[in-house]
């Protein structure tokens with residue numbers, strides 16, 4: 001499996017750390033030093049995550065020089081979106097005029113890797129040759145804007161890739177270990193048969209636990225895929241990590257004993273966009289001409305579940 005096109009889209013509104021101090025007891029110094037974030041893009045009234053997902057998908061198709069009718073499958077990954085049903089993937093399919101099966105997945109922040117695994121499985125089973133995978137996230141609507149320890153982290157955005165089966169084998173490692181350190185309950189309505197009306201809770205997070213899990217799982221997953229591919233960290237051109245916190249990226253870089261340039265990041269401008277963060281960053285790298293044919297790239301992402309995964313691919 002190989003990536004032959006990338007695309008992305010972010011909301012127009014830029015929210016700086018300074019702007020958060022208008023309604024939150026925080027400051028730029030705390031946010032910058034603890035997370036690396038300076039600003040994030042946030043969806044406001046006249047935009048929605050569906051538009052971002054469609055734009056990112058169209059860009060990726062254009063970059064791959066494909067028509068939407070060439071697609072055999074659409075996977076849209078998101079934690080939450082504008083619809084309970086149909087799947088956002090179906091809305092994207094209609095908008096871009098594709099004709100293939102389309103479905104949503106939810107693997108939280110690690111979702112890009114879990115979706116790559118499903119795409120790889122579909123290709124290996126001979127069910128699909130060209131797949132659009134788009135991760136589109138509206139995290140700022142799940143965020144509790146009164147909890148300063150978590151709301152400063154998140155931003156919105158979408159990142160898309162076009163995958164083809166005409167590529168060398170990729171290596172994937174996944175894991176899930178249940179934890180309640182990061183969760184967000186869904187709401188339920190009263191019915192004639194159930195009187196358990198529940199308002200939906202905003203995101204709850206035990207930051208230190210998540211931090212520890214993120215560093216340990218990412219280091220483990222990366223090592224696993226390198227072992228599977230029989231390569232060392234020195235052979236890898238880039239480690240494209242989930243943009244959760246710059247200190248998490250730094251800790252993994254130190255553990256791997258590799259140079260700064262191998263760990264690109266955009267969290268300072270984008271915040272944490274959950275599953276969209278890796279394909280969003282990848283699209284920036286692609287547009288900046290950072291990737292050359294044959295480069296070994298490792299994607300690694302981690303988050304609620306706890307779920308984590310890594311994928312080693314050749315560009």
Ligand code: ACO
Nearest residue numbers: 026027030034109148149152207208210211244245302303
């Ligand atoms: N502004 C100012 N002060 C704050 C803020 C804020 N926004 N948030 C917390 N503080 C205060 C706390 O109240 C605490 O004050 P106290 O010492 O008087 O009690 C102090 O800062 C230290 O708080 P800690 O929680 O100990 O800070 P820590 O160094 O652990 O950093 C953080 C918190 C940034 C959340 C960190 O734990 C982290 O990044 N964890 C990973 C979480 C993560 O990445 N989540 C993303 C979602 S999931 C995913 O994508 C993996």
